[in-house]
Amino acid sequence: MKEQLFLIITFLVAAIKAVTVYDNTNFDNNLIPESIKECALYYSNNITNKYNKNADYYKIIPELLPGYESIQNDEIYIKPKDMYSGKISIDEEKQHSLFFWKFLQSERSEYSKISKKDSLILFINGGPGCSSMDGLLLENGPFRVNSNSKLIANNGSWHMHSDIVYLDQPLGTGFSTKLNSKETNLEFYDSDLDAETSSNLIKFLIEYYKVFPEDINKKLIIAGESYAGQYILHFTNNIWKFNNIVGKTVIKLDTVMMGNAWVDPIEQSSAYLPFFQEQGLFDSNNRLFKHLLNQQEECQKTINSIDINSMTSFDVGTCESIMYSFISSLFSSKDSKCLNVYDYRIEESAPSCGANWPHELPFVGSFFKHEGVEEALHIIDLDDDFDNNDKTISWNECSNKVYANLKNEISAVPAIRFLPQLLEQGLNLYLFNGDKDIICNRLGVENYVKKLSWNGEQFSKNAKWHSWIHENTQVGQFLKDRNVTLINIFNGSHMVPYDKPMETRALFHIIDLMESNKNIKQEFLADADYEIKTFNGNLKRESIVFYDSDGNETEVFREIESQSSDDNKKGEDSDENQSSDREKKVNKQDHSLIPNWILIIVFFVLAVYLIKYILDTLFSNKSALMDSSMTRLNGNDIRKDERLDEDLEACLGTTEFDIELEDSNVDVNNKSHVHIDLNND
Ligand SMILES: *[C@@H]1O[C@H](CO)[C@@H](O)[C@H](O)[C@H]1NC(C)=O
Numbered sequence: 001m002k003e004q005l006f007l008i009i010t011f012l013v014a015a016i017k018a019v020t021v022y023d024n025t026n027f028d029n030n031l032i033p034e035s036i037k038e039c040a041l042y043y044s045n046n047i048t049n050k051y052n053k054n055a056d057y058y059k060i061i062p063e064l065l066p067g068y069e070s071i072q073n074d075e076i077y078i079k080p081k082d083m084y085s086g087k088i089s090i091d092e093e094k095q096h097s098l099f100f101w102k103f104l105q106s107e108r109s110e111y112s113k114i115s116k117k118d119s120l121i122l123f124i125n126g127g128p129g130c131s132s133m134d135g136l137l138l139e140n141g142p143f144r145v146n147s148n149s150k151l152i153a154n155n156g157s158w159h160m161h162s163d164i165v166y167l168d169q170p171l172g173t174g175f176s177t178k179l180n181s182k183e184t185n186l187e188f189y190d191s192d193l194d195a196e197t198s199s200n201l202i203k204f205l206i207e208y209y210k211v212f213p214e215d216i217n218k219k220l221i222i223a224g225e226s227y228a229g230q231y232i233l234h235f236t237n238n239i240w241k242f243n244n245i246v247g248k249t250v251i252k253l254d255t256v257m258m259g260n261a262w263v264d265p266i267e268q269s270s271a272y273l274p275f276f277q278e279q280g281l282f283d284s285n286n287r288l289f290k291h292l293l294n295q296q297e298e299c300q301k302t303i304n305s306i307d308i309n310s311m312t313s314f315d316v317g318t319c320e321s322i323m324y325s326f327i328s329s330l331f332s333s334k335d336s337k338c339l340n341v342y343d344y345r346i347e348e349s350a351p352s353c354g355a356n357w358p359h360e361l362p363f364v365g366s367f368f369k370h371e372g373v374e375e376a377l378h379i380i381d382l383d384d385d386f387d388n389n390d391k392t393i394s395w396n397e398c399s400n401k402v403y404a405n406l407k408n409e410i411s412a413v414p415a416i417r418f419l420p421q422l423l424e425q426g427l428n429l430y431l432f433n434g435d436k437d438i439i440c441n442r443l444g445v446e447n448y449v450k451k452l453s454w455n456g457e458q459f460s461k462n463a464k465w466h467s468w469i470h471e472n473t474q475v476g477q478f479l480k481d482r483n484v485t486l487i488n489i490f491n492g493s494h495m496v497p498y499d500k501p502m503e504t505r506a507l508f509h510i511i512d513l514m515e516s517n518k519n520i521k522q523e524f525l526a527d528a529d530y531e532i533k534t535f536n537g538n539l540k541r542e543s544i545v546f547y548d549s550d551g552n553e554t555e556v557f558r559e560i561e562s563q564s565s566d567d568n569k570k571g572e573d574s575d576e577n578q579s580s581d582r583e584k585k586v587n588k589q590d591h592s593l594i595p596n597w598i599l600i601i602v603f604f605v606l607a608v609y610l611i612k613y614i615l616d617t618l619f620s621n622k623s624a625l626m627d628s629s630m631t632r633l634n635g636n637d638i639r640k641d642e643r644l645d646e647d648l649e650a651c652l653g654t655t656e657f658d659i660e661l662e663d664s665n666v667d668v669n670n671k672s673h674v675h676i677d678l679n680n681d
């Protein structure tokens with residue numbers, strides 16, 4: 001207990017020195033990349049790309065996909081009928097193209113009965129360089145792949161909510177391959193998120209809308225995970241610049257959803273050790289206890305010396321190395337074991353530490369190798385429109401070349417720097433986090449969100465956590481201030497839709513309940529007291545429950561927009577008579593979780609320890625933390641930095657980790673020495 005409090009205090013002290021608030025004042029976002037201006041010209045001149053076909057060409061015959069025919073519909077899942085896939089040319093001259101796979105919203109979904117078909121989701125995985133076939137076949141797509149590499153149903157599919165497109169980008173990712181070209185790698189691969197990756201995405205959308213003109217007026221939602229946090233915010237920034245130059249809202253984007261996303265290198269990489277400690281994974285019995293504390297101190301020093309306003313790199317190496325030291329520190333150095341960086345409940349054998357997770361990953365590769373699948377999905381370029389070599393096509397989850405070219409110091413500023421400006425321009429930001437992820441853990445996300453300031457106000461310090469109850473069980477909780485909503489999903493990994501498919505599908509129910517429920521007269525003030533209830537099916541039961549200061553509750557049910565003719569379902573539907581605007585009053589009920597007196601005691605104890613710590617630091621010539629053996633560490637850090645350059649990165653989809661067990665750095669005596677210092681109090 002003592003040790004824990006001591007640690008909490010050191011982190012508090014350290015945190016004070018880091019960034020205090022992110023606002024819109026210190027980033028000049030006026031620059032418009034030339035390539036974005038070119039996109040505007042390209043659009044305005046209505047230039048035709050001779051390689052792009054009409055929608056019929058891209059239509060998939062579902063029966064050609066192994067497993068499809070055996071998939072059964074049930075109450076909550078209807079298998080997709082209308083699918084399109086193939087390559088859309090983004091550069092006629094260079095024959096560059098991006099691969100997509102699109103699903104239409106299920107006509108018969110519960111959802112289509114209550115909401116208009118008016119949105120289109122664009123889903124992208126991270127990396128940089130990881131294929132969005134990950135998202136499609138391992139996370140929130142209509143299908144998963146079984147061990148016979150055949151398609152099976154995914155109940156959590158987002159096509160039950162709206163049309164969805166999975167896109168392999170940037171160039172060189174997944175099936176957006178470069179195989180035959182005379183271009184050098186430097187010419188082909190993107191090295192700048194704004195100038196190249198964003199303009200390629202915009203060109204894709206311009207061409208996509210020509211193929212699917214019915215989507216032009218749909219609201220576009222860009223969703224993704226991990227490094228896609230960087231992608232998505234840069235795309236939003238550039239899409240809005242593009243719309244501005246063209247003079248109309250060509251791309252109707254105002255909502256983004258980002259899962260365990262990398263946005264703020266400073267807050268996110270300094271959150272590793274505090275996160276481990278908070279989750280009960282790190283204490284003074286840790287084999288590398290003192291070493292890790294020293295690393296945290298180094299990390300803080302580095303961060304304190306960084307000027308966020310001139311920061312361009314998207315990671316803080318000294319801080320990230322803590323994560324890599326930590327994941328092996330819980331095991332004996334002989335065992336060569338580590339925690340999975342994407343889900344700390346899973347033990348792995350080093351050096352993969354998550355690189356081969358999830359275990360279905362190889363099935364996805366084999367699915368694409370089935371005879372006929374590449375033809376069915378129009379991956380093979382029968383017309384020779386693109387600069388590909390069909391003979392050598394094979395699916396790789398992540399491309400090292402894409403990664404290596406995009407991960408450079410000048411590629412792009414961290415998205416946190418202009419996020420406040422996007423919020424001021426009307427961005428609706430939904431962040432969802434699996435709470436068992438390490439690499440982009442929820443604590444780091446919470447930390448940067450709480451420091452966001454836009455329209456003159458910081459994210460409310462009084463914002464309350466709201467319960468999210470799905471199918472009568474609390475599955476998560478969320479914070480919301482104005483148009484920023486942060487949702488933590490309990491027991492979810494880095495790839496939350498993989499573990500928690502039904503919950504991530506229900507994220508859309510939350511969004512709809514809050515954004516478009518005309519029954520709700522209350523404002524969603526940050527410090528208001530309310531919780532949300534969602535269900536897999538029978539959406540009429542979904543509601544928001546508000547609590548007033550007396551503890552009285554008011555339950556407001558979902559508004560049903562259109563009653564379809566086949567609404568005479570049997571079962572639960574009929575025995576509940578809920579006109580949509582019914583309000584239910586319930587008696588006073590105490591729902592506060594922690595009594596105030598406990599908070600007061602905790603605060604008091606913390607204050608005493610804080611004062612003691614400061615005094616100790618000032619007057620003791622041998623404080624436990626300050627006496628870190630810097631010389632030994634420094635010698636090691638040089639090697640580490642080299643390794644970081646090669647292997648480590650924030651939130652990468654998949655990589656092989658080079659774990660060092662660090663035993664040479666920590667001697668057992670030092671560890672017990674720390675014990676003595678702490679217990680001397
Ligand atoms: C763009 O060109 C296509 C065919 O070349 C034409 O059908 C379409 O109407 C044009 N669009 C605009 C906005 O001019």
Ligand SMILES: *[C@@H]1O[C@H](CO)[C@@H](O)[C@H](O)[C@H]1NC(C)=O
Pocket residue numbers: 074075076077153154155
């Ligand atoms: C999908 O949901 C149905 C109905 O609730 C259930 O029978 C089935 O087992 C679920 N499938 C999976 C893969 O979870």
Ligand SMILES: *[C@@H]1O[C@H](CO)[C@@H](O)[C@H](O)[C@H]1NC(C)=O
Pocket residue numbers: 254423424425426427428482483515
């Ligand atoms: C928040 O989002 C709503 C819905 O898109 C929008 O109407 C509103 O203007 C946004 N608010 C702010 C402060 O941007």
Ligand SMILES: *[C@@H]1O[C@H](CO)[C@@H](O)[C@H](O)[C@H]1NC(C)=O
Pocket residue numbers: 473474475476490491
């Ligand atoms: C999370 O996992 C724990 C441990 O397995 C379990 O007790 C708990 O019910 C789970 N909670 C949710 C919401 O899944």
Ligand SMILES: *[C@@H]1O[C@H](CO)[C@@H](O)[C@H](O)[C@H]1NC(C)=O
Pocket residue numbers: 577578579
């Ligand atoms: C159900 O609701 C309707 C309209 O709100 C009302 O007229 C009817 O009496 C209700 N039926 C029952 C059984 O409560």
Ligand SMILES: *[C@@H]1O[C@H](CO)[C@@H](O)[C@H](O)[C@H]1NC(C)=O
Pocket residue numbers: 548550552587588
């Ligand atoms: C709250 O509930 C109590 C007990 O039912 C009732 O006396 C009181 O008027 C209610 N307050 C409000 C604001 O509805």
